[in-house]
Amino acid sequence: MTQSTYALEVHDISKTYATVRAVDNLSFEVHKGEIFGLLGPNGAGKTTSIRMILDIIKPDAGQISVLGGPMTEATKSRIGYLPEERGLYEDMTLLGTLLFLGQLKDLTRQTARARAEAYLRELELWDARDLKIEALSRGMNQKAQFVAATMHEPDLIIVDEPFSGLDPVNARIIKNLLYRMRDRGAAIMMSTHQMHQVEEMCQRILLIDHGSRVLYGPLDEIRRQFAxxxxxxxxxxxxxxxxxxxxxxxxxxxxxxxxxxxxxxxxxxxxxxxxxxxxxxxxxxVETSLDEIFVRVVGRKVANEEGTA
Amino acid sequence: MHKTLLIGLREFRQRVRKRGFLLTSIGTPLLLILFWAFTGVVDSSPGQPPLAELAQANRPDSVIGYVDQAGLIRTIPDPVPADLFRAFPDIEAAEAALEGGDIGAYYVIPSDYRQTGSVQRISPQLPTSPPDTQWFNWMLIANLFPDASPEQIARLRWPFNSSGLEFVNLSPKGEAGAEGNPMLPFLVTIAVMIPLFTSGSFLLQSLTQEKSSRVMEILLVSLRPRQLLSGKLLGLGALTLVQYVIWAAIGLLALVVTGRDASQLLSGISLSANELLLVLPYALGGFTLYAGIMAGIGALSPDIESSRTWVFVVSLPMMVPIYLWQAIVTSPNGPLAAALSLIPFSAPVAMLMRMTSTVVPLWQIGASLALLLITGIGMTWLMARLFRVQTLLSGESPSVHRVWSALRG
Known part of the structure; x- marks a missing residue:
């Protein structure tokens, strides 16, 4: 039996809230060892798709295979998730928070401590380990969130706007960490509106709008297609x-x-x-920027809709 | 189970260090002990002469007049100050003195006073509790019974002092000792209720904080909603137990320090050792019931503000016996007390209140406990239905329609 090269396979998933079709027959795959860009305008269905992948909500239809099978408790511990709307326990210390969240991902206390220490030192947060989360600056908080999402060295990492609120230096640090995880073999699905980051980091992308797939495939091909x-x-x-x-x-x-x-x-x-x-x-x-492609595709759709309305 | 324990442990550790918990755990029993010690001091001095009470009464700022139409007042007895009262021959003279500011008020003892017992006090303003009435009262008694000694007058004035009237119940529990205090059933009930409210509000706070700080989404990627709920119930249940242990320890310490006998205290509140053990299932049942409800509210509320109205509404049934405690204690086996102790929402408070006052029929205790535990388990199960991801991640405020939709799934 050959092992799948996919870390994530999504087949025809759909989700409807009341009368709104949030996700509509969406299919895509994320390879092991790649950084995959999930793009789309606000309200396109990105967060709903991510939540379905993470088994936070169930799709109305379709199948999702995560790390080779359906989501189980064991699979959950192999996933790292950095949500867009972030938050940690304000009244807990930084180290305490990481130990707690690391153990929830099935790390032993000793391993969680060792990993937390290594990450905090690398991100220059070690001196702040005993500070409460509420006392951390925004940048420190963002980095702490990132550590919390990845310290268990997951095989599938889903990051939603990982660079928001970070200065260029810290953004570079996080980017390097993501590259390192990719090189280790982890699949990274990155949802962001920062197109230059996608152009720099992602091998393949999926652009969704109104819950449906609009563009999907290797970034180079897509850019050629729109050149x-x-x-x-x-x-x-x-x-x-x-x-x-x-x-x-x-x-x-x-x-x-x-x-x-x-x-x-x-x-x-x-x-x-x-x-x-x-x-x-x-x-x-003359190459067409991803930003331009995004505006062209999404804008065209909006124009079409307005035209038919 | 591992993740449930982790959630429970975190909940316990975080809450046990909170100032609010420490204040309730240590401050409340200290207040109760202070109250007990105070009432003990008052009660432990039954020989204190009522004369002293009179001597402690405030002396009015002005002279008080009187018009004795019954010809009763012949002397101003000790310890009434001789210059406190001034006699006037008629109402006109007293009125003129009042208008002239010579006196602050005057009494009129009508001629038929001995038959009617009615006396008038005239003053420019209606006083709430004029200090001269104590003195005037004493003066009247002394003149009605001129041969009585001050002690006899005191007995006539106060036939029994605060600790002199002992209520003896014919039931075996009624052999109340000197420690007996009518407030104690109330205090015991409060002592049982406060930890329930504390843990319930902690649960609510914890859930709404996790929702508003967005930690909820991170947690739900690592565990199931039911694990989150059971972990929280476990942690806060342990916290409630710790609170009871602290209270018991402080109580025992107080007994040792004050040299009092625990059995005396227990007989004072009419609670046998067996019945004292019943506090535990009632506290547990109450915790299951109210923690379940609070968890449901927490699951539905995006923040603590939007949960307040609901907390108030669901806390009302538990508060009813507190509002009606006088009626329950006065007639502990009456229909009102029985009904409140059978209704699960008021049972933990109402039944303990009854048990501290009388012998409750065994079948009522059994029925009440069974109803409480069944409702508690049922409520927790029902509220666990609200612990769905969609509800937990929603930012909407709770409404009857939303609760109904969430329960129906």
């Missing part, structure tokens, strides 16, 4: 008419060239190189 048929060039000499170019815009000392349908950038590069009156210094395909 505009345009290139930017810096050159010496004056550019006149170029075959295959529909429109030419002078921009920041260079040019942006919008290609005619069916013309590939490689063809254009060959044409430009063969033009004796110019020397090409930079040639770059």
């Amino acid at each position: 505009s048929n345009a290139v930017e060039v810096d050159l010496r000499g004056k550019l006149g008419h170029v075959p295959g170019v529909e429109r030419l815009v002078s921009r920041n000392g260079g040019y942006r060239l919008l290609l005619q349908d069916g013309v590939q950038p490689e063809q254009l590069l060959r044409t430009l190189v063969n033009m004796p009156e110019i020397t090409v210094e930079r040639f770059e395909r």
